[in-house]
Structures are given as structure tokens and as C-alpha cells.
Amino acid sequence: MAELIRTNQYLSIKGKVAVITGGASGIGLATARLLLANGARVVLADYNEHAVQNKAAELDQTGDQVAAFALDVSNQEQVQALFEFTQQKFGPVQLLVNSAGVIGPNKPTLEVDFRDWQRAVAVNLDGTFLCCQEAIRGMSQAGYGRIVNVASIAGKEGNPQLAAYSASKGAVIALTKSLAKEFSNLGIYINSLAPAVIATPMNDATSAETLAYMVGKIPLGRVGQPEEVAEIIAWMLSDACSFTTGQCFDISGGRATY
Numbered sequence: 001m002a003e004l005i006r007t008n009q010y011l012s013i014k015g016k017v018a019v020i021t022g023g024a025s026g027i028g029l030a031t032a033r034l035l036l037a038n039g040a041r042v043v044l045a046d047y048n049e050h051a052v053q054n055k056a057a058e059l060d061q062t063g064d065q066v067a068a069f070a071l072d073v074s075n076q077e078q079v080q081a082l083f084e085f086t087q088q089k090f091g092p093v094q095l096l097v098n099s100a101g102v103i104g105p106n107k108p109t110l111e112v113d114f115r116d117w118q119r120a121v122a123v124n125l126d127g128t129f130l131c132c133q134e135a136i137r138g139m140s141q142a143g144y145g146r147i148v149n150v151a152s153i154a155g156k157e158g159n160p161q162l163a164a165y166s167a168s169k170g171a172v173i174a175l176t177k178s179l180a181k182e183f184s185n186l187g188i189y190i191n192s193l194a195p196a197v198i199a200t201p202m203n204d205a206t207s208a209e210t211l212a213y214m215v216g217k218i219p220l221g222r223v224g225q226p227e228e229v230a231e232i233i234a235w236m237l238s239d240a241c242s243f244t245t246g247q248c249f250d251i252s253g254g255r256a257t258y
Helices: 026-037 049-059 076-089 114-142 163-186 201-205 208-216 226-237
Strands: 017-021 041-046 066-070 095-098 145-150 188-195 248-251
Touching: 017 026, 017 076, 017 114, 026 041, 026 049, 026 095, 026 226, 041 049, 041 076, 049 066, 066 076, 076 114, 095 114, 095 226, 114 145, 114 163, 114 188, 145 163, 145 226, 163 188, 163 248, 188 226, 226 248
Parallel strands: 017 041, 017 095, 041 066, 095 145, 145 188, 188 248
Antiparallel strands: none
């Protein structure tokens, strides 16, 4: 595909404080780059401490616009510490992108160890809930906020041999709709998106058979790029998204059927 052209077009993002989980790679990192290009200040949060520190340094050696924070999103105390750190570093969180996620067990359901199921749900669903909960505390006081939860086309349609991933991402979509309706009167817009398979490190753990199955269902006939996903996320975080909340946007190369 042709190289994607990026421009600074999300003017309302300038000066905003953003937290991005899963920020050391893939969709999270691509989103961070785009938000920085539009003048945001960003805290990259990721389970991989070494990677997140390195990426933050690459993006901003001065530390004036980017900071790194290592955490397990399923740990409530660590999530609270992330938002306290951001408050002290840059100020109140105005933008949140929940991009942290794991594929979880990629095997027949009858062979899935329950502990592996629990871990996938803890990261994909519990982590999203905890970050939303903490962000909304501050956003409610400010009367402003934008949250984007990265779900998956698997959460709409289900993928075979990915029961935990599909179920947890479906729950993220439902959580988004619930929170959006609860907090819409406080100036907080909460949306999600459902990517099909995207060229990210997370899919390195996906079997070749499952990957081929997923790509085979995409009418455009290719995987998506993180930069393509970042564009729709940036729009949802901007004030241009002014009459839409609780929505799950498709970015699946035409795979989505509803």
C-alpha cells in the first residue's frame, strides 16, 4: 500500500494531557506519535518497562512532552499510581486510550487453562475498566474528557480458538456503551473501535492458521496498519467528535457485517 501521509489536523488535541496504555508498541505507539504531532503531552504506559522507557526517550529526549510508566493494567493500585504520576507530571488526564491487550490462549476451547482465560480477561476487560474508572474521576470534576477503548472485530463476530479474547473484547464494547450513557451529561465522550487483524507485535503470538483465517475474512485482503487505526482514534479524542458517544467504530477492511 502507498505510504500514509500524516498531517497535524486535530487542532483541539493541542495542549491536552493523554494517557495511552499499551503505549510501547503497535496501535498505542502509533497513536502516541500522532497525538504528539498534534501538540499533546503523553504518558506511555506499558507492561514492558524496558520497552516503554526506550520508546518514550525516542519520542522526546527532554521529557517535556512524553513520559513513561510501567504497569500491569489489571492491578488497581498500579493504575491509580499511573494517574497520580500523570497528574504530577503534566496535569489532569483529559484523553485516555485503552490499548493494552493480550491475545490470550489461542487453542481449542476445551484445552484452555482457566488461569490463562482469567489473565486475558483481567488485562483486556478489567484493565480497561480500571483505567476508565480512574480517568472518569478526574474528568467528571473537570467536565471534560475523551476515552477510546480498543476492542476488536473478534468482540463482534467471535474468532474460533480465541474464546477469551473474543469474549473480553465483546465485553469492552458493552462496557463502553454503558459508561458513555452514564457520563454523557458530564462532558465525557467514550467510544470504542473494532479493528480486524493489525500488524502489531501482539499478533506475533497468533498461530499462522488463525492469522490466515482472519485475513481471509477481510475484503481488502490485507492486514491493517497501526497508523491507520491511530487516525480514527485521534478523531475520537478530538472535539470534532462532538455528537457521538458510546459507538464502536469499524476499522476492519470491510470485514464487519454490522
